[in-house]
Amino acid sequence: MSVDPEFIRQASEAMASNAPQAQALGFRFVSVEPGRGSIQVPWREDLVGDPDTGVIAGGVVTSLLDHTCGMAIISAAQGFMSTATLDLRIDYMRAAAPRAGVTAMAHCYKLTRSIAFVRAEAWDTDPSDLIATAQGAFIINRPAE
Amino acid sequence: MSGVPEQQLAAFLQRVPYIRFLGMRAELNGDEMTAILPFADHLVGNTHLPALHGGVIGAFLEATALAQLSVTQGSAKVHKTIDITVEYLRPGRAQTTYARADLRKVGRRVANVHVEAWQEARDHPIAFLRGHFLLSDPTS
Numbered sequence: 001m002s003v004d005p006e007f008i009r010q011a012s013e014a015m016a017s018n019a020p021q022a023q024a025l026g027f028r029f030v031s032v033e034p035g036r037g038s039i040q041v042p043w044r045e046d047l048v049g050d051p052d053t054g055v056i057a058g059g060v061v062t063s064l065l066d067h068t069c070g071m072a073i074i075s076a077a078q079g080f081m082s083t084a085t086l087d088l089r090i091d092y093m094r095a096a097a098p099r100a101g102v103t104a105m106a107h108c109y110k111l112t113r114s115i116a117f118v119r120a121e122a123w124d125t126d127p128s129d130l131i132a133t134a135q136g137a138f139i140i141n142r143p144a145e
Numbered sequence: 146m147s148g149v150p151e152q153q154l155a156a157f158l159q160r161v162p163y164i165r166f167l168g169m170r171a172e173l174n175g176d177e178m179t180a181i182l183p184f185a186d187h188l189v190g191n192t193h194l195p196a197l198h199g200g201v202i203g204a205f206l207e208a209t210a211l212a213q214l215s216v217t218q219g220s221a222k223v224h225k226t227i228d229i230t231v232e233y234l235r236p237g238r239a240q241t242t243y244a245r246a247d248l249r250k251v252g253r254r255v256a257n258v259h260v261e262a263w264q265e266a267r268d269h270p271i272a273f274l275r276g277h278f279l280l281s282d283p284t285s
Contacts, residue, residue: 019189019190019191019192019198020186020187020188020189020190020192020198021187021188021189021190021198021200021201022190022198023187024166024187024188045162046162046163046165046166047162047163047166048161048162048163049161049162049163049223050161050223051160051161051162051223052222052223056163057161057162057163057204058204058207058226058229059163059167059200059201059203059204059205059207059208060163060204062200062203062204062207062229062231063198063200063201063203063204064200065200066198066199066200066203067190067198067200082191082193084199084233084236085199085231085233086232086233087230087231087232087233088199088203088230088231088233089228089229089230089231090203090228090229090230091227091228092225092226092227092228095225
């Protein structure tokens with residue numbers, strides 16, 4: 001199966017920001033390559049989780065990681081399909097910097113006919129200084145052939 | 146800051162901008178808190194079903210754990226999430242979601258919390274969360 005990389009890019013860009021939750025959080029497409037995808041969420045006052053520090057909420061990072069995993073799956077599977085999360089584990093190594101946005105990168109390292117296994121990480125300013133890592137399993141619903 | 150649990154909870158829900166973004170509310174009956182997430186369009190992940198975004202369900206479960214901790218620990222400070230595992234059992238439909246947190250162990254520094262979310266029936270949960278939270282020192 002070979003799909004036009006431009007098609008995958010367009011599908012991923014659409015996915016990064018088209019879902020209502022993605023729009024509401026202001027997700028921005030960063031990049032896509034086979035099996036990997038990256039999305040960014042800029043800092044916003046109404047997304048703060050700790051008013052004492054101005055740090056973005058963990059819930060925003062959860063949505064970002066989940067969504068970025070979905071994008072990595074689409075790029076690994078080379079096509080549109082709906083995915084549903086089975087489980088997602090997130091470790092928070094440290095709080096993001098005050099008033100900082102967050103970028104996530106996900107890698108779908110194994111795709112079977114029905115299940116995708118994905119790892120993801122998130123950082124605020126430096127990709128080598130992570131704020132969170134995630135590991136998830138997703139069920140995929142392939143379009144009828 | 147300390148006070149009666151109702152005030153503690155109201156203060157937490159009011160103070161955190163992201164809780165207001167979600168539109169989450171909570172009710173307290175004795176020491177039992179039920180978190181409520183009314184359906185809203187901006188929470189949707191899949192417009193075809195439609196279904197709540199998986200991240201929203203995870204976020205609501207985490208916020209429920211933090212709200213329960215704010216009530217129990219008597220501090221308006223936000224505790225820090227160490228890790229969470231979310232297990233998804235059913236899609237979150239376009240309707241109100243409820244959640245309750247169970248503080249399995251509250252130690253000196255760390256709390257272990259389980260949270261369960263459901264929609265039309267409590268015995269048909271849509272998702273679970275298990276997590277560890279680093280407790281803020283209420284005196285600091």
